[in-house]
Amino acid sequence: DTEVTQTPKHLVMGMTNKKSLKCEQHMGHRAMYWYKQKAKKPPELMFVYSYEKLSINESVPSRFSPECPNSSLLNLHLHALQPEDSALYLCASSRRVGGTDTQYFGPGTRLTVL
Amino acid sequence: DQQVKQNSPSLSVQEGRISILNCDYTNSMFDYFLWYKKYPAEGPTFLISISSIKDKNEDGRFTVFLNKSAKHLSLHIVPSQPGDSAVYFCAASGLSGSARQLTFGSGTQLTVLP
Numbered sequence: 556d557t558e559v560t561q562t563p564k565h566l567v568m569g570m571t572n573k574k575s576l577k578c579e580q581h582m583g584h585r586a587m588y589w590y591k592q593k594a595k596k597p598p599e600l601m602f603v604y605s606y607e608k609l610s611i612n613e614s615v616p617s618r619f620s621p622e623c624p625n626s627s628l629l630n631l632h633l634h635a636l637q638p639e640d641s642a643l644y645l646c647a648s649s650r651r652v653g654g655t656d657t658q659y660f661g662p663g664t665r666l667t668v669l
Numbered sequence: 670d671q672q673v674k675q676n677s678p679s680l681s682v683q684e685g686r687i688s689i690l691n692c693d694y695t696n697s698m699f700d701y702f703l704w705y706k707k708y709p710a711e712g713p714t715f716l717i718s719i720s721s722i723k724d725k726n727e728d729g730r731f732t733v734f735l736n737k738s739a740k741h742l743s744l745h746i747v748p749s750q751p752g753d754s755a756v757y758f759c760a761a762s763g764l765s766g767s768a769r770q771l772t773f774g775s776g777t778q779l780t781v782l783p
Binding site for chain 2: 559561586595596597598600603611643645647649656657658659660661662663665
């Protein structure tokens with residue numbers, strides 16, 4: 556089983572709203588990732604969590620706030636976003652942060668900021 | 670500076686023939702390479718990977734070849750099927766501090782014609 560689930564599938568929000576994206580995996584993976592993908596572009600890494608601790612933050616604006624409540628869950632809290640933040644947000648997980656492990660991706664949340 | 674390049678944005682192949690997708694990289698610290706397939710508005714699906722200590726890995730219709738001296742890898746799909754039509758991303762994995770990161774190419778849109 557290599558399933559990563561993400562909710563919601565679609566989200567439309569205004570620039571003053573606060574919303575959260577949720578990601579879940581039950582594969583026992585200890586590394587979880589948030590990526591942002593714009594149309595016709597490759598995924599861009601935003602955050603990496605290793606054993607529930609933030610290990611990489613790729614200079615992401617503070618209006619994106621990640622949270623890892625436990626080893627199976629990863630959230631991305633959104634506040635005061637801009638229209639240019641509209642994109643597909645992807646969650647991924649892998650067994651370890653180091654080592655040659657494959658990352659498995661969820662289906663993504665399509666975010667539209669009005 | 671693109672460390673992983675897919676120079677062909679698109680490729681069309683007749684059903685039943687071989688599809689060859691190419692990828693070049695510049696960073697010799699990459700030690701693990703992956704191919705992902707992506708349909709619109711979905712997350713990337715892992716296809717096949719190869720460690721830098723190997724030069725070939727095969728899984729069913731998919732074979733990945735690695736030429737370390739040329740810093741080049743390719744994905745062969747044979748026989749190609751219409752359901753293979755998707756965007757294919759090459760990704761290279763390397764350690765950044767204590768964390769492993771994926772660097773993606775820009776993708777190649779494969780169209781398999783019936």
